[in-house]
Amino acid sequence: MKAWxxxxxxxxxxxxxxxxxxxxxxxxxLIGFAFLIGFMAILGxxxxxxxxxxxxxxxxxxGAFLGAILLLLILLMVxxxxxxxxxxxILLAEYPKGWIPTLRFDRILSxxxxxxxxxLVAFALVLPIGMIMGVTASAAPVAGTVFxxxxxxxxxxxxxxxxxxxxAAAIGRPLRMKEAxxxxxxxxxxxxxxxxxxxxxxxxxxxx
Numbered sequence: 216m217k218a219w220x221x222x223x224x225x226x227x228x229x230x231x232x233x234x235x236x237x238x239x240x241x242x243x244x245l246i247g248f249a250f251l252i253g254f255m256a257i258l259g260x261x262x263x264x265x266x267x268x269x270x271x272x273x274x275x276x277x278g279a280f281l282g283a284i285l286l287l288l289i290l291l292m293v294x295x296x297x298x299x300x301x302x303x304x305i306l307l308a309e310y311p312k313g314w315i316p317t318l319r320f321d322r323i324l325s326x327x328x329x330x331x332x333x334x335l336v337a338f339a340l341v342l343p344i345g346m347i348m349g350v351t352a353s354a355a356p357v358a359g360t361v362f363x364x365x366x367x368x369x370x371x372x373x374x375x376x377x378x379x380x381x382x383a384a385a386i387g388r389p390l391r392m393k394e395a396x397x398x399x400x401x402x403x404x405x406x407x408x409x410x411x412x413x414x415x416x417x418x419x420x421x422x423x
Contacts (some may be wrong), residue, residue: 218408236312240297247293295323302385325384375406
């Protein structure tokens with residue numbers, strides 16, 4: 216079963232390279248955590264204030280809110296740093312030198328741009344279908360639920376088929392969506408089964 220082979224191979228790549236995984240992820244994670252704690256300490260914001268939506272004594276100020284947006288952008292870049300480094304390690308055998316992975320800002324920006332593009336495609340697919348679901352769900356709840364499930368699976372398979380643009384961006388060999396789509400032609404069944412395996416695995420982890 217190809218989907219299972221892909222899944223187990225992915226796990227082997229992670230657990231078979233734990234020293235490299237640590238070198239790629241540890242420092243960026245610590246930097247991201249330091250930014251978060253520093254931001255909250257400087258502005259005197261507590262964690263629960265980020266959940267306050269209405270104005271009032273518990274709400275954060277406009278300046279703090281804008282600062283939070285900036286923080287999210289920084290955390291996004293820091294979060295993509297090890298992801299790009301991991302792709303380059305797996306695909307280019309670019310081993311981390313020391314405990315700080317090479318910061319390739321151009322590749323991080325390219326990865327972020329392609330990820331946003333992929334997200335927009337998913338949104339464009341879901342939006343009109345979501346409107347239809349709003350009607351069918353009230354008229355026929357059971358049929359609406361089944362329809363939602365099928366749509367979620369279909370959209371995820373489409374995103375999976377287009378997702379090669381992300382590692383391609385990470386290694387500096389940009390791939391157009393059309394090329395990614397053609398490269399994954401005939402893999403719909405495998406990707407659907409892989410999606411189900413990942414969902415079951417995530418479910419097990421949540422309740423383990």
